[in-house]
Amino acid sequence: MNWAEIIAAAIGGGVVTSLINWLAGRGKARADTSKILAEAAETLIEPLSKRVTVLEAKITKLKWLLDRYAKRVIYLMNGIETLVKQIKANGEFPSWSPDEWSPDGDEEDS
Numbered sequence: 001m002n003w004a005e006i007i008a009a010a011i012g013g014g015v016v017t018s019l020i021n022w023l024a025g026r027g028k029a030r031a032d033t034s035k036i037l038a039e040a041a042e043t044l045i046e047p048l049s050k051r052v053t054v055l056e057a058k059i060t061k062l063k064w065l066l067d068r069y070a071k072r073v074i075y076l077m078n079g080i081e082t083l084v085k086q087i088k089a090n091g092e093f094p095s096w097s098p099d100e101w102s103p104d105g106d107e108e109d110s
Contacts (some may be wrong), residue, residue: 060076080098 077098084094084097
């Protein structure tokens with residue numbers, strides 16, 4: 001082996017070693033990045049999960065409350081209609097009657 005071959009082999013070996021080290025470092029950087037992302041996700045998921053649980057409980061309570069109010073409004077409107085009919089059946093005219101209303105009506109009904 002002459003000097004040129006030895007030098008070429010040494011340079012080639014250094015390039016191959018450098019390439020291997022670069023590839024290994026790149027894989028480690030990816031693993032580190034994945035680990036950091038996984039830790040960040042875990043850190044965020046638990047508080048968000050707790051918050052979603054609290055919000056779901058609040059939504060359930062609000063739906064229940066809305067249903068109660070809706071039933072009460074229906075009950076009171078039925079009572080008003082009954083009283084208006086009684087007044088009219090006695091030949092009188094009520095001084096107030098509810099407006100016509102439909103849940104599918106336009107925005108002006110509010």
